[in-house]
Amino acid sequence: MKDWNDLQLVLAVHRAGGLTAAAKALGIDHSTAFRRLNAIEARLGARVFERLPGGLYQPTLAGERMAVAAERMEDEALALDRDIAGRDHLLTGRLRVTSSETLAFSRLTGHLAAFRQHHPGIVVELAIDNRVLSLSRREADIALRPIRPREDELWGRKLAGIAWSLYAAPAWLATHGTIADPAALDRQAMIGWEETASGIMAADWLARRISDDAFVYRTNSLVNQLVAARAGMGVALLPCYLGDGDDGVVRALAEPIADLVGELWIVTHADLKGTARVRAFFDLVGEGLARDRDLFEGRQAAD
Template identity: 75%
Template sequence: MEDWNELRLVLAIQRGGGLTAASAALGIDHSTAFRRLKALEAQLGVRLFERLPGGVYQPTEAGARIAAGAERMEDEFLALGRDVVGGDHRLSGRLRVTSSETLAYSQLTAHLAAFRRAHPGIVVELSIDNRVLSLSRREADIALRPVRPKEGDLWGRKLAGVAWALYAAPAYVEAHGGVPKSGKLDGHALIGWDEAASGIRAAEWLAQSAAPSAVVYRTNSLVNQLIAARAGVGLALLPCYLGDDDPGVVRAAARPVAELEGELWIVTHADLRKTARVRAFFDLVGAGLANQADLFEGRRSGRAIV
C-alpha cells in the first residue's frame, strides 16, 4: 500500500459504516469509492469489509487493522498540523468556528461582525451544526458548545449558564392563559421536536410533561419552533437567550425550567490555544458572549404574561 488515499478510504468506510458516508467524507462519488475499494482488495488479496443488508459495510479483521493503522497515521498528521498552526502569531488567515443554529441565529453573528471589524485579516468560516464536531481532527478550530468538554486534549472556559423557559405569542397567552406555578401544561397546544428526537434534554422533558396528543406542531429546528410560537401555534420550550431577546414572544411561565439548566462553553484544541487568531477570538467573541450571562441564564427582565 503506497498511497495514503487508500488508507483514508478504508478509515472513512469504517467510520461511516458504508460507501455513501465515506464518499461524502472524501469528496468523491460512490462509484469511485466502490472501484477503489475493489481494486485495493484485489491488490491485497484479502476482503476488507463484509457487505451487510442495507448498504452497511462491516470491517473484517484485516479491514479493522488497516483502519486502526490509518487512524494512527491521521493522528500524527493532524498533531503535526496543530503544532505548526499553534505557533502562528499572525492575526490573519482562516478560522473555522462551529456553533449551534440557535446561538448563530440570535447572538453570535453580532459578535462575529465586531470581530471582523477588529481583525479584518481573519476570515471566519462558521459551521452551523448541532453535532459535536471533532476539534482533534480539525473539523473546526473553535467550538461554542452547550456542554462541558470531556476530551482531555481540549482547552476552553465556561461563558455562562443556559436557562430554558416556555414562550408563546402575547395573543396566545392572553387567550389561553399562562402556565400555572404547578407547571402543568394541561389545555395548551405545544410545539415540539419530531418523534425521532433522542438525546435532547428539552425534548425529553416536554415528552415527560405532556401527552403526545398535546403537541400540535413538530420540527427539529429550534429557530423554527420560535417562529411557530411567534405565529401563535402554541407554547415552545426555548433557551432564554433565544426567547427573551425576541419581541414576538413572551414567557408563558415566569421562571425557567430548573431541570434544564445547562452551560455554554468556548473550546479549542490545547495545541491551538496560543495561536494568535484563536486567542483573539476568545478575547473578543468569548468575552462578548460572557458579558451577556444575564440573558443566557434567564436573569434579564423578560416579558411575561402570566
C-alpha cells in the same frame, strides 16, 4: 500500502459502514471510491471488506488491521497539523467555528461582525451544527457548546449558564392566559421536538412531563419552534436568550424553570490555544458573549 489516500479510503468505509457515505465524507464520487477499493484489494490479493445486502460493508480481518493502522496515522497527522497551527502567531488565515443554530441565529453573528471589524485578515467559517463536532480531528478550531467538555485534550471556559422558560405570542396569551405552574402544561397547546429526539435536555424535560396528546406541533429546530410560537400555534420551551430576544413572543411563565439550566462553553483543542487567531476569538467573541450573561441566564431582555 504506499498511498495514504488508500488508507484514508479504507478508514472512511470502516467508519461509515458503506461506500456511499465514505465517498461523500472524502469528497469523491461513488464510482471513484468503488474503483479505488477494488484496486486496493487486487493489489493486496485479499478482501478488505465483505459486501453485504443493503450496501453495507463489513471489514475483514485485513480491513480491521488496515483501519487501525490508518487511524494511528491519521492521529499523528492531525497532531502535527495542530502543533504547527498552534505556533501560528499571525492574525490572518481561516478560523473554523461551530455553533448551534439557536446561538448563531440570536446572539453570535453580531459578535462575529465585531470580530471581523477588529481582525479583517481572519476569515471565519461558521459551521452551524447541533452535533458535537470533533476538535481533535479539526472538524472545527473553536466550538461554542451548550455542554461542559469531557475530553481531556480540550481547553476552554464557561461563558454563562443557559436559562429556559415557556413562550407564546401575546395574542395567544391574551386568549389562553399565562401559565402559573409548569405542572399544568398538559392542558396547553404545546410546541415541541420530534418524537425521535432524545439526549436533548429540553426535549427530555418535556417528554417526562407532558403527554403526547398535548403537542400540536413538532420540529427538530428550536428556531422553528420560536417561529411557530410567534405565529400563535401554542407554547414553546425556549432558551431565554432566544425567547427574550424576540419581540414576537413573551414569557408564558414569568420565571425561568429552576430544574432546566444549561451551560454555554467556548472550547478549543489544547494544542491550538496558543494560536493568535484562536486567542483573538476567545478574547473578543468569548468576552462579548460572556457580557451577555444576564440575558443567557434569564435576568434581562435583549437590547
